[in-house]
Amino acid sequence: MDASFYFVEDENVPMHVGSVLVFEGPAPSYGDVIRLFLSKMDSVPRYRQRVRSLPLHVGRPVWVDDDHFQILYHVRHTAVPSPGGDDQLRNLAGRLFAQRLDLTKPLWEIWLVEGLENNRWAIISKVHHCLIDGVAGTDLMQLLLDARKDVALPEPTEWTPQRSPSQLDLVVDGVRDAVWTPVKHLAAIPAFARSLRSGSELLDIGRAVLGSLPGTAKRLTSSAAGSLNGPIGPHRRWVWTKADLAEVKRIRKATGGTVNDVILTAITHGFRELLAKRGELVDGQVVRTMVPVSMRAENEHDRLDNRVSAVLVNLPVSSLDPLDRLSTIREQMDDLKGSRQAAGADVLTKAGNFAAPTLLALGSRTAMRFPQQLLQTVTTNVPGPRVPLYMLGRRLQNIYPYVPIASTMRISIGIFSYLDEITFGINADFDGVPDVQVLADGIRSGFDELLAVAAAPAE
Template identity: 35%
Template sequence: MTARLSAQDASFFFLERSTPMHGGSVAIFRCPRGGFTYEALLNVVESRLPAVPRYRQKVREVTLGLSLPVWVDDPDFDIEYHVRRSALPSPGSEARLWDLVARLMSRPLDPARPLWEMYLVEGLGKGDGNGSGRFAIVTKSHSSLVDGVEALDIGQVIVDETRTPEPPAEDLWMPAPEPSDATLAAAALGELVMRPAEGVSAVRHALADFATSAGRALGALEKAARLVHTATNSAPDNPLNAPISRSRRYATARTPLADYRALRERYDCEIHDVVLTVVTGALRGWLQSRGELVGESTIVRAMVPISVYDTEDADGAPGAEGDDEPAGRARVSSCLVDLPVGEPSPAVRLSHIAHATASSAGHGRRVTARTMARLPGFAPATLHAVGARVATSFSQRMFNLVVTNAPGPQRARYVGGAQLTQMYPVAPLLPNQTLSIALTSYDGDVYYGLNADRDAMSDVDVVASLLTESLEELSEYGR
C-alpha cells in the first residue's frame, strides 16, 4: 500500500530541482581503540533502518500530475549507495571538513532513489590538523523525508546512549511490489472521482510556487498556522535576502554552555533568549563589516522554531534549557522575533529579545514530534528538520533568516562504540534567504552550524567568528 506525500512534502520535492532542500548534521567522533571502519558504519545503519522505514522508500510521481506523488518501497535499495566513504587530504583539518560539507550539501539528491545520503569522512586530525584519531559522519536528509511523526532523521536513530547497546531485533525487510504507472494513475483518478475538490486542490498545491503552497500545507502544520498572531509586515531589506544558487558555504562555532547558564541567572531570562542575543550581536558586527547602515532602530527578523519537551511535571521542560536529559514528548514552537541589531548595548538587546519571546510564547506554533519519544538517540537531528518544516509555513517575505535551536543530551553518546565529541547541525536554505543558523547543545557545549549561499554569503566565516565575540561581549558587559 502506498502513502501519498502531503502538499508541503510535494512542494519540497519539486523545489529540489532548483535549490537543495536537504538538511543534516556533521558529527565528529573519537576513534575507539580498535578503530572504526566503513563496514562498522554500514552494519549500524542497516540495523537501524527498521526504525526509519521511509529511508528505504522513494518518491514516484503520478502520470500527468493527476495527484500528489507517492512513497513506494525501493525494490533496488542499495545501502552502499546511500552510505558512502570519503577522506580529507592530509593534514585533515576541521576547515577542510567544513569545505567538504559545503560541497556535499550543494549536490542534489537523486530523485529516483530514497532521499538521503551519509558519509564516513576519514583522515580528520586530532584537532591541530595533524595526526589521526578522529573521523566524521555527515548526513543529508531531504526535507520531505523527516516530519518527526511518521519519519525520524537517520542521524537520530544511529546514536546510542551507551558504548555497547543491546543489539536491535533482526530485520527481515522485503520491499512491497512497486506499482505501475497505470496503477498509480488509476488510484489518482479514483480519488478525483470520490473527492474532486480535494484532488484538484492537491494538484494545484504540488505545482504552485513553493512559497505559496507551503503556507497552505495540510495536516498539523496547517492547523497550527491559524494560531499564529505575528506582524504581517514584510521583513526589512538587508543582504540576508537575495536570489540564491545551488552552491553552499558552511561555517561553525563552538561555545561553552556554562556561559549561557551564567547569563540566564544574571539576567533572569531563558537560555534561548541568550542564544538569540548572541546571534543578534554577530549579525550586527557582520552588517557593519559590510558597510551597511546600522541605526538604532535597525532590526533583522528571524523565524525561530524553538524545540522544547513536554514532561509530566507541569512546571517545565529541563531539556529546553540544556540542563538535563530531554524527556517526554518533543514539540517545536515557532515565532517571529525582531532582533535589535541596531542596539549598541548587549544587555538592552537581551532585554528586548526576552520581552519579545515572552510575548509570543502563547501565540506560537507548536507541532508535536511524538514519534521521537519512543526511541533513544540524538533527537536534535530530527528537531532541526521539523523546525525547518515549521518555518516554511510562513511566507519568506515575513522574515530574513531562520534560527533553529534544538537542545541535546548533556552526557556522551556513541555510534558503533565511537564517542560523539562534537555535533554541528545543517539547516536547509529557503528561497531568497542567504543564511540559516542552527544550533545544538551537547555535553557541555553549544554548537552552531551556519549554512549559506556560496555567492551571496561569501563572508559567512565572519558571522561564525562573531558569534564567539558576541557571547564574550555579553558576558563581560557591566563587569
C-alpha cells in the same frame, strides 16, 4: 508540509537537512559501518523507500519500497586532506551539502570521513526535509547511535520490498485523495471550532498570523536588513561556532530571560558584526528571522515526518547595548507565546490539506521562488541528548547541524545541543555571502560580550 519540502527542490535549492558528527578514534572500517546501518534498517523503513510523483500531481507524492535498494550507494567513504583540521572538514561538508540527493532513490546519504587530526573521524549525514524535521532528525540519530559503548549489533534481517503500485493505481488513489481529503478536513472544522473557548480565539489566530496584532504588526513593518536577501546559486559555504551550555545559563541567571533568548541575542550580535563590516548597519534596523516551533506532541517522537510551525522575530541589530538587545528579544518571545501565532501558523499549514495536490505543488514552488524582503534568515534550535552517545564503540564528541537555504534567504542557522555544548551550523550561499565567517565569529563574540556583562558588578 512533507510534500511542500519535496516540491520546492530544484538545482539551486537542495532541500535536505544534515549534520556532521565527530567521533573519537580510531575510525571503524567501511564494512563495519555498512553492517551497522543494515542492522538498523528495520527501525527506519523510510531509508529503503523512494518517492513516486503522480502525473500532473493529481495526488500527493507517495512513498514506495525501492526495488533496487543498495546500501553501498547510500553509505559512502572518503577522507579529508592533510592536516585534517576543522577547515578541511568544513570545506568537505560544504561541498557535500551543496550536492542534491538523487530524487529517484531513497532520500539519504551517509559519508564515513577519515583523516581528521587528533585521531578523530566523522560522519556526514544528509536526509531530505520531506522525510524528517529537526526533532524527528534527533530521534533518528538516537536510533542509529547507542547510549552505551558496548552494545552488540542485531543481525540484519532479510528484507523483501513490497510490490510497487501501478501508475493507474496511483492515479486512482490520487484522485480519490484529492477529493476525499478536503471533505474530511471540512468535516473536522465544527469540532475544531468547538475546541475554541470562543469565536474571538479564532479571530486572535488570524490576527496573529496576518500581523494585525500590535506586536506582530510592528515586527512586520520594522526596517529590515534587506541586503541579506538576494538570489542564491547551487554552491554553499558552511561554517560553525559553539558555546558551552554552562556559560549560556550563567548569562541567563544574571540577565533574565530564557536560554533561547540568550542564544538569539548572541546571533543578533553576529548579524550586527556582519552588517557593520559591510558598511550597511543603520539606525532602527532589524534582521527578521523565522524561528521554527515544534508542534510535536510527547507521544509523537517516533514519527518520521514534519510537525513544525514557525514564529517571526526581529533581531535588533542596530542596538548598541547587549542588554537592550536581550530585553527586546525577550519581550517579543513573551508576546509570541501569548499571541498564539505559532498555533495560528499550524492551522494555516494544515489548510494545505484543502488544496488540490497540483495547486500545492505550484504554490510551494511559487512561494519559495517569489522575491521577498520580509525574512532574512532562519534560526532553528533543536535540543539534543544530554548523555554521551556512541557509534561502534566510539564516543561522539561534537555534532554540527546543517539547515537548507531557499527562496531569497541566503543564510540559515541550525542550532543543536549535545551534552554541555551548543553548536551553530551556519549555511550560506557561496557567492552571496563570502564573509560568512564574520557572522560565525560575531556569534561567538556575542556570547563573550554577554558573559562580560553578566560578570560585571551591579551598580
